[in-house]
Amino acid sequence: MDSTLKNQNASHQFLGSTPPPSTGCKTDGSNSRLPSSILVYRVSQHRVDRVDFKTYVKNVLPNEWVSGWPRESLKAGAVAVKSYAWWWALHSTRKVNGHCFDVYDSTSSQVYRPGSATAPTNAAVDATWGTRMTRGGSVFMAQYCATTSACGDWKTGDWMSQNGSRDLANSGWGYAGILQHYYRGIALS
Template identity: 70%
Template structure:
């Protein structure tokens, strides 16, 4: 249940000719011109109040940038950052953190590939692990259940970082990072996703 149906777009300028990338053939990719629905260029259509429609993902090993529907992106990151069999509230906390991290970077679109293409996030641990076709029923349910929730600090989307434990990442800052294993343990102890998030991320507001 990958929920990965036709949500990758290969961009061409209006009126231009180009060869479709063969690597997209087996991903049910949609090949569209820039004048169609997805936003174009490097700027996002997301705001602090509305998530982006799509996100630019640097497929590092393939040396290309894919424009991916944002919800599809989140659904194909979560099972690679959280274990699909973990408790529901842990998965929901993870779904919001994954969405938040991608949203934060989509509002910036400042990174460039070696060939000069702009992108929002990479598909590896430099950003978040994105693997097309990896979504599961449990993680999809967590994303769907929390999609209308946004997490802000001082009214803005902030960079919600996370790590397996509080000591595994050298850049850990208490109040800005969430422990993935900790979210599992707290969910097993009966904590809700909102309690988990407000425990790890200080000064935040959860809004629908």
């Protein structure tokens, strides 16, 4: 791995003599283009892995949503997982042992387990991969929690209930409606 690159593309080069004030880490993603990969700090292994971005989302969703839940809940979860990771890929200034990383593989970020992808969650990721969730034109850190009562800054419209997404899907809601119910002021494109 080239230590001057955060991700594999040349656009990830650390800035030479004028690094940003934080860490100098950059990504090839933007608010309109997904990053090609994400840097995952594997907590128990004390290392940073570069993971293809879609592979990452596919191996997070089944650890954050229940694979047997309704398809529309899984699709809402897929968009939320992707948006959360995308935001961190764009904004992370985290470093461990001199290595940049975007997210932890644990509940400190999202639970990532290589090889955990399932057919239903993969289908949800594939079905929504072209969907971009933004607020004010920018990707935002779409947070979520399991409880159906308020969590985090729920009242600000920055959190989604995982169980609530299941309940709304069971009531016939589509994934776009579920996302708009929880995340205020968003645009889906």
